[in-house]
Amino acid sequence: MAMTDNQKRFAHDDDSVVVVIGSGAGGGTLANELAQQGIDVVVLEAGALHTTADFLADEWASFAQLAWLDTRTTSGSWRLAKDFPNLPAWIVKSVGGTTVHWAGASLRFQPHEFAALSNYGEVAGANLLDWPLTYDDLAPYYDRAEKRMGVTRTHDNKGLPGNNNFKVMHAGAKNLGYSCNTGHMAINSTVRDGRSACQQRGFCFQGCKTGAKWSTLYTELPAGIATGHLELRPESHVARIEHDDSGKVTAVVYFDAEGAAQRQKARLVAVAGNSLETPRLLLNSASAAFPQGLANGSDQVGRNYMRHMTGSVYATFDEPVHMYRGTTMAGIISEESRHDPSRGFVGGYEMETLSLGLPFMAAFLDPGAWGPRFTQALDQYENMAGMWLVGEDLPQASNRVSLNPDVIDRFGLPVANVHYDDHPNDIAMREHGYRQGAELYRSVGAKDIYEVPPYPSTHNLGTCRMSARPEDGVCNGYGQAHEIPNLFISDGSQFTTSAAENPTLTIVSLALRQAEHIGQLMRQGAV
Amino acid sequence: MSSPTISRRVFLKASGGVLAGTLAFASGPIALLAPSRSWAMPLDTLSSHQGDVLLGVARQIFPHPDMEDAVYAHVVKSLDRKAVDSALLAILDEGIVSLDQAAGGDWLALDEATRLKHLSPLAGSPFFEGIRGDAVVSLYDNPLAYAHFGYQGAEGDGGYLTKGFNDLTWLPDPPQPEGGYLPFETPTA
Numbered sequence: 001m002a003m004t005d006n007q008k009r010f011a012h013d014d015d016s017v018v019v020v021i022g023s024g025a026g027g028g029t030l031a032n033e034l035a036q037q038g039i040d041v042v043v044l045e046a047g048a049l050h051t052t053a054d055f056l057a058d059e060w061a062s063f064a065q066l067a068w069l070d071t072r073t074t075s076g077s078w079r080l081a082k083d084f085p086n087l088p089a090w091i092v093k094s095v096g097g098t099t100v101h102w103a104g105a106s107l108r109f110q111p112h113e114f115a116a117l118s119n120y121g122e123v124a125g126a127n128l129l130d131w132p133l134t135y136d137d138l139a140p141y142y143d144r145a146e147k148r149m150g151v152t153r154t155h156d157n158k159g160l161p162g163n164n165n166f167k168v169m170h171a172g173a174k175n176l177g178y179s180c181n182t183g184h185m186a187i188n189s190t191v192r193d194g195r196s197a198c199q200q201r202g203f204c205f206q207g208c209k210t211g212a213k214w215s216t217l218y219t220e221l222p223a224g225i226a227t228g229h230l231e232l233r234p235e236s237h238v239a240r241i242e243h244d245d246s247g248k249v250t251a252v253v254y255f256d257a258e259g260a261a262q263r264q265k266a267r268l269v270a271v272a273g274n275s276l277e278t279p280r281l282l283l284n285s286a287s288a289a290f291p292q293g294l295a296n297g298s299d300q301v302g303r304n305y306m307r308h309m310t311g312s313v314y315a316t317f318d319e320p321v322h323m324y325r326g327t328t329m330a331g332i333i334s335e336e337s338r339h340d341p342s343r344g345f346v347g348g349y350e351m352e353t354l355s356l357g358l359p360f361m362a363a364f365l366d367p368g369a370w371g372p373r374f375t376q377a378l379d380q381y382e383n384m385a386g387m388w389l390v391g392e393d394l395p396q397a398s399n400r401v402s403l404n405p406d407v408i409d410r411f412g413l414p415v416a417n418v419h420y421d422d423h424p425n426d427i428a429m430r431e432h433g434y435r436q437g438a439e440l441y442r443s444v445g446a447k448d449i450y451e452v453p454p455y456p457s458t459h460n461l462g463t464c465r466m467s468a469r470p471e472d473g474v475c476n477g478y479g480q481a482h483e484i485p486n487l488f489i490s491d492g493s494q495f496t497t498s499a500a501e502n503p504t505l506t507i508v509s510l511a512l513r514q515a516e517h518i519g520q521l522m523r524q525g526a527v
Numbered sequence: 528m529s530s531p532t533i534s535r536r537v538f539l540k541a542s543g544g545v546l547a548g549t550l551a552f553a554s555g556p557i558a559l560l561a562p563s564r565s566w567a568m569p570l571d572t573l574s575s576h577q578g579d580v581l582l583g584v585a586r587q588i589f590p591h592p593d594m595e596d597a598v599y600a601h602v603v604k605s606l607d608r609k610a611v612d613s614a615l616l617a618i619l620d621e622g623i624v625s626l627d628q629a630a631g632g633d634w635l636a637l638d639e640a641t642r643l644k645h646l647s648p649l650a651g652s653p654f655f656e657g658i659r660g661d662a663v664v665s666l667y668d669n670p671l672a673y674a675h676f677g678y679q680g681a682e683g684d685g686g687y688l689t690k691g692f693n694d695l696t697w698l699p700d701p702p703q704p705e706g707g708y709l710p711f712e713t714p715t716a
Contacts, residue, residue, distance in 0.1 A: 362663050
């Protein structure tokens with residue numbers, strides 16, 4: 001029986017409901033938290049409902065099942081525009097959104113990262129800004145998020161056991177004087193919250209079949225449905241948000257599973273479609289009153305797109321590693337995440353183990369490459385260890401999600417074009433990360449080192465950023481649109497800056513804080 | 528791979544060829560998977576000669592000297608499926624004809640080094656990219672390739688918790704608490 005079978009249903013003309021667009025880390029958490037307060041919520045999710053039993057231990061087949069494959073276009077000098085021109089992002093189109101395929105790393109942002117402009121100073125070419133909230137504002141919600149997600153090494157949740165890939169990283173970290181452990185992961189290290197302990201399958205990116213890894217698919221969404229205040233509508237692709245003469249949003253128009261247009265009335269709308277679809281939806285909702293798109297009087301919707309400085313280092317050894325066995329992200333080094341401009345860049349980065357199965361290793365090792373250097377790497381696949389570098393990239397006004405007027409989707413809507421140029425700071429940080437990663441593995445006896453370019457972006461951030469002043473961004477510190485009081489941004493699009501850490505824990509914490517705030521506003525009758 | 532039904536289909540469908548070979552290694556991971564040392568792969572659209580040349584081209588683009596032709600045959604099979612698109616079929620056909628012509632009639636008659644010399648200038652062409660772009664997926668996404676490279680694929684579905692996720696012994700085991708705890712272990716620190 002599907003979790004939606006006996007759920008409460010709301011009428012399309014019921015204008016008392018909150019409509020949440022997207023069911024991932026932001027949308028799924030927000031919807032549940034509202035429902036727990038007795039607020040009626042309709043969740044519109046573009047993807048289909050796949051349960052844990054549907055997940056596939058097969059990289060390409062799973063990609064076809066879960067990935068967001070609707071057309072997007074790219075421009076800019078980033079390498080992805082050449083390697084994967086129609087796949088700028090590797091995110092999920094399925095109930096649970098990208099929490100289905102995330103690796104589970106749950107790191108808090110550091111206090112200084114909430115005030116990047118104050119702490120880093122002006123950086124030429126960048127559009128830095130302080131968040132309109134501080135670490136201390138968010139700290140209580142980080143606590144709550146860690147507890148509900150079961151983050152390891154917090155709140156008495158023990159660390160996950162390290163796999164072979166971790167052993168290699170740990171040995172190298174020791175040689176370099178780094179500290180390294182199995183990380184803060186939202187993956188059960190023991191049976192907890194009615195979910196299994198991690199069985200070390202190694203298919204975190206393909207959906208966690210045992211449910212050991214936190215995902216809104218089998219936590220927040222069923223919990224919200226159980227309150228009788230949440231209706232989840234899968235395969236509901238939102239086309240635009242409508243508003244009245246006063247400028248308040250009133251309804252959401254979407255295409256259902258049969259492709260029929262539907263209109264759901266709403267008291268309040270929260271957008272959590274990930275940082276490509278969220279600005280695309282606001283831009284596609286342009287009207288006579290909002291000619292540049294909803295909530296876009298500042299011309300900031302779509303701008304300051306961030307995707308983290310990323311890159312990978314793979315190394316081969318004389319002896320086997322079998323890195324694909326066990327949790328994909330099995331170890332973390334945080335030493336380089338500090339802000340230390342003496343390294344030649346502002347901000348910092350994390351080093352996290354990563355592995356790809358053979359099919360994806362071939363696809364992502366060096367896209368477009370051929371010949372012996374490429375094949376020699378794969379010949380050593382069994383003896384390979386790997387890490388991912390993930391660090392703060394700088395917001396730039398010209399890095400931007402915009403509408404591509406020349407390409408439309410199956411509903412006739414312009415698709416998102418994603419423009420990105422690496423900032424010199426991003427490049428300097430990546431080079432530093434490659435050097436440190438290579439040195440770490442060489443200290444353990446690595447034979448060959450492979451510096452692997454960024455994969456299609458999994459961390460898509462900014463594009464509707466929070467700002468204290470309306471002219472600098474799109475929403476305030478609660479994600480409330482500056483221009484439209486009953487429109488909220490509820491995903492990573494809100495991020496003012498990217499920080500070094502994986503974003504999901506912060507997205508969830510912001511959603512918890514936002515849910516509380518929306519509840520207060522609704523009880524006061526302010527929205 | 529050479530079941531009676533497939534052989535009959537090949538016989539009835541005159542346009543398609545067949546790719547055939549013998550395993551080079553009598554033992555090893557692929558021999559263990561194969562029902563016999565001889566293998567054959569029927570083609571629906573491509574001729575036998577086209578199949579042989581494409582296999583040779585795939586070997587040049589992604590050279591794994593110790594890897595069986597039977598693994599490269601997956602690339603040919605994949606291209607054969609895609610070649611129902613007449614535009615791709617024309618690209619493949621023209622590419623093969625020009626390789627053969629430049630080689631004085633038969634590119635496959637050249638030695639390995641000379642084959643590469645003739646093929647390299649085509650890098651980036653629709654012919655070369657059509658094969659490379661397919662092969663980077665089809666060559667490495669099949670059970671024979673998994674066996675060759677030592678990737679366990681769907682064997683991981685049940686989890687490696689008791690099947691070697693931490694069996695590496697050539698480095699010291701990290702201490703606790705950094706190295707974490709098995710599900711049944713109680714932290715002592």
